[in-house]
Amino acid sequence: MRDKSNSITNFSETVCIFSGGLDSVSTAAYMKKMGLKINLISFDYGQRGSNELRIAKRLSKSLKSSRHEIVDISFLKSLLGKTNILTSSNSKIPSTFDYSMVVPLRNTVFLTIASIWATSLGISLVVYGAHSGDTRYADCRPSFTRSLEKILNLSEIDGIAAGLRKKLHIWSPAINKLSKSELLLIGYETLGNKIFETWSCYLGESDNTKRAKSAPLKQCGICESCINRKQAFMKAGIEDKTQYVNN
Numbered sequence: 001m002r003d004k005s006n007s008i009t010n011f012s013e014t015v016c017i018f019s020g021g022l023d024s025v026s027t028a029a030y031m032k033k034m035g036l037k038i039n040l041i042s043f044d045y046g047q048r049g050s051n052e053l054r055i056a057k058r059l060s061k062s063l064k065s066s067r068h069e070i071v072d073i074s075f076l077k078s079l080l081g082k083t084n085i086l087t088s089s090n091s092k093i094p095s096t097f098d099y100s101m102v103v104p105l106r107n108t109v110f111l112t113i114a115s116i117w118a119t120s121l122g123i124s125l126v127v128y129g130a131h132s133g134d135t136r137y138a139d140c141r142p143s144f145t146r147s148l149e150k151i152l153n154l155s156e157i158d159g160i161a162a163g164l165r166k167k168l169h170i171w172s173p174a175i176n177k178l179s180k181s182e183l184l185l186i187g188y189e190t191l192g193n194k195i196f197e198t199w200s201c202y203l204g205e206s207d208n209t210k211r212a213k214s215a216p217l218k219q220c221g222i223c224e225s226c227i228n229r230k231q232a233f234m235k236a237g238i239e240d241k242t243q244y245v246n247n
Contacts, residue, residue, distance in 0.1 A: 008171055013037040014125040015118040017110050018068070020056030022198045022229055023129035023180060026187030027173055028063055031127060033186060039121065040068040041114050045103070046077025046087045051217055052199040062194050071113060080104070086202055093202045093223040097136050101202065101224065107139035108148065115152050115168055124166040131173045131180045133228075142175045180228065181235035188238055196241045200229040221246035 008014075008031075016028045018040035031038050040063075042056040053070060060068035077087045085093055085100045093101070107128065114126050130140030138144055149170040159165035173183055188195045201219035219226050221244030233240035 007176060008034060008036070008125065008127075011036060011125040011169070013039070013066075013123050014127050015039045015041060015114050015121070015123055017114055017126075017128040018042050018056050018060065018065075019129075020052035020054070020059065020199050021129070021225075022187070022195070022200050022232065023131055023173075023183060025056075025059055025063075025129075025191070025195070025198045026183040027127060027129035028065070029187045029190035030173070030183065032063055032190060036125075038063065038065045039117075039123065040065045041110075041117060042068070042070045043110055043113070044070060044072045044074050045106070045109075046074040046080075048086060049199060049202050051201075055197055055199045059191070059194065059197065062191060069117065073109070073113075076103075076109075093220075095222050095224055095227060097224055102137065105139070107137075107144070111148055111170060112152065115170075118168065119156070119165060122166060124169055126168060126170050128170075128172050129183070131183055132177045133180050134174060140172070140174060142172070145170050145172055145175060179235075180232040184232045184236045184238065188236070193241065196243075200225045202226075218243040218245045220244065 014031050014036050016024070016031060016038050018024050018028055019042060028038050028040060040060050042053055044050065044053055057068065057070070080087050080103070084103055086103055111126060111128060118124070118126050130145070134140035149168060152168050153160065156165045160167050199219065202223045202225050203220045219242060226244065229242065230240060
């Protein structure tokens with residue numbers, strides 16, 4: 001794979017947004033591959049696919065992160081009401097992109113909180129898993145990433161000028177034009193079969209199927225995120241061993 005890492009080689013440590021999904025886990029694995037110490041942050045925002053938080057906790061240990069914080073911002077669910085299908089349990093999840101699955105300002109909130117934590121730790125690099133194929137989501141585009149980085153630094157410009165704060169840098173795979181399948185190859189190289197434990201499904205366990213406690217979690221296999229996951233494995237040439245309800 002060609003080297004697209006030149007924008008992060010000047011850093012030794014990072015805060016990574018870590019949902020437990022395929023992209024965020026593979027992005028954290030990429031940081032490990034580049035030799036950076038990783039500090040992981042996950043968010044409970046009342047999402048239906050809350051299984052991802054359990055997966056995030058488990059895989060943070062596999063990646064030997066320095067720290068892993070799970071931040072409870074589940075109050076967002078009550079603010080969103082029934083307007084968003086990722087938090088409203090009464091809504092049907094579509095199999096193709098629909099704007100109703102865009103949680104308003106989600107990455108803005110995540111990156112702002114992650115940046116607060118990074119600042120408190122004296123870390124200047126914050127990373128999230130937006131890739132080159134995420135063009136339908138405005139808060140995954142490089143233009144958004146660069147703009148938010150500028151705003152966050154403006155909010156601390158006096159502290160930066162006085163040497164009391166470090167200038168923040170926000171990076172995503174999309175900035176270096178890395179695709180979902182390219183990220184997946186890095187994740188697979190680092191984690192092996194544990195990559196199949198990542199959670200992509202927009203639905204929660206109770207939405208998908210009833211199961212015995214000893215049985216593996218199964219993802220629905222038909223929501224937009226599951227379909228994107230399947231396609232990424234296919235493009236990467238990796239046999240998909242993920243457990244799906246619908247293959």
